[in-house]
Amino acid sequence: MSKLLHYNRSLYIVLITVIIIQMGVLSSIGLTDLDYRLSKLKNADASVSTEQSFQGGNSAELTINSEGNYARIYIYLDPPLPLVDLDQFSMWMYPQSGDGSVQVELYFDGDGDDSYDSKNVQDARILSQKKSCSNMGMSNNTWNELDGFDLQYEKYKDDEFPPGSLDDCKGQLEGKRIVKIYITIYKDAKASETSALIDYIKIGDEIISFEPLEKEDIKDGPTSATPGGLITYTITYGNNDLEPVDLVVKEEYDPRTVFIMSDPSPDPGTFDTWTFSNLPPGAHGQIKIKMRSRKPAAKGIIDGRVSGKGLMSREGMFSTEFESYLITNNVYILAGEFNFSSSATTRIRPIIGSTLAFGEHGAGDYQADEKLTYNSVSISAERHILAEFSPVSVNLSLKSIPLSLRGDWSANLRALNDYRDIRWSDRYYEGKDLNLSYRTQLGKTLSYLETAAQVQGLADRTVYWPGGFADTHLAGNFTLAGSARWKWANKTISPDKEWLACSCPIEDSLLSS
Ligand SMILES: [Ca+2]
Ligand SMILES: [Ca+2]
Incomplete structure (x- = not known):
């Protein structure tokens, strides 16, 4: 039997994005077809x-x-x-x-x-x-x-x-x-x-019966709404019978919506039922209901240290982006011999935000100190990574074979502010040692990335912002320090200051010749 000497502290992923998009149609059904x-x-x-x-x-x-x-x-x-x-x-x-x-x-x-x-x-x-x-x-x-x-x-x-x-x-x-x-x-x-x-x-x-509201849709609602925004539904009811009836309107709310208020108010003790007792023949009326779609309220703080020895694979992702989704609201009207039902479907518009993704992979000693804070509008992170290469051995039955599973360290960092169209992408690879620190903030008004890296290996660094991009490739044993800061002011986005300094790099072009 093989004995696993290495351990794999892998895959912790914080994912705040996945909401399934469904397809639907806005139905329009009146009290009469x-x-x-x-x-x-x-x-x-x-x-x-x-x-x-x-x-x-x-x-x-x-x-x-x-x-x-x-x-x-x-x-x-x-x-x-x-x-x-x-x-x-x-x-x-x-x-x-x-x-x-x-x-x-x-x-x-x-x-x-x-x-x-x-x-x-x-x-x-x-x-x-x-x-x-x-x-x-x-x-x-x-x-x-x-x-x-x-x-x-x-x-x-x-x-x-x-x-x-x-x-x-x-x-x-x-x-x-x-x-x-x-x-x-x-x-x-x-x-x-x-x-x-x-x-x-x-x-x-x-x-x-030529009554004014009978041609109205039983249920009417907006085709789209913002996340966390108000949605107003209008329900039209009526007594089509020749006798007075006790008419009951019963709502079935989408679980991703919250009842705010209605006019008229629901039956006492309920938020989804309206009873109209002794409603005369031909009488029609409307109920206006205000609902709020649940606002994505992701927030959290991760403060801690991850360390280990062996084969390491570490991945993390945070995102304030939300995909569009559909909410459906059903209504049932019970009135004497007539029963009606209808629904309204509203598309909740997507949120464009920021994404931070990072990861380190390699074999040897690994230590990461980090503080990550995120909420529905911004992400900030501070990470210090120290990684040193050492061969990892795996005991395979009788023979102990030193096995270099990965002879190097790699690290990546992607910081995207889709709201302001800023993308930073850093990649370090084929590294013997990695000493990497960065601080980043991704928000609507201020985004920055500050990095300090001591690497024996290769590095690619790419930055895109509205109006430009920068691409840097480094190889060798080098120290790299960079700071980039974007501020949103006067409806334009501009780099506050940007600098990148490194010592003893070998340019990519020289290396390949
Ligand atoms: Ca025909
Ligand atoms: Ca009539």
């Missing part, structure tokens, strides 16, 4: 009225004067609804003047492109037979229910299509999906004005 538009015609007015309503405070008022022909409500279904799934299609009408005729049109997508195209034979359009309000048994100045399943439909420009009810059409139009529905009131030719209100259109599980 139906979108509507009211016709804008010269001699006919279609607008939202607050005077009369079947549910809530508003309805659509369609008025056609003697010069006009019709007024219309355009309804768009996104996503399209398979006809076979249409189990409810009804609305409430309040004829006010004249005896207008009603016609309902349904447009279908049959080829899967989510839209109706009159030239595509797979798409389809059906129209109900025009019927006057009185013909359908409606009375003026009262709310009457009109059920789309009671109407007779024909297929547009298709004489071979047998007219029938919506249920009959389901068999004839198998596989087709409704993309839009038109509800039209044609004028009564005998009246000077034809007018009717329409409210509470129910298509499948979706409702249009």
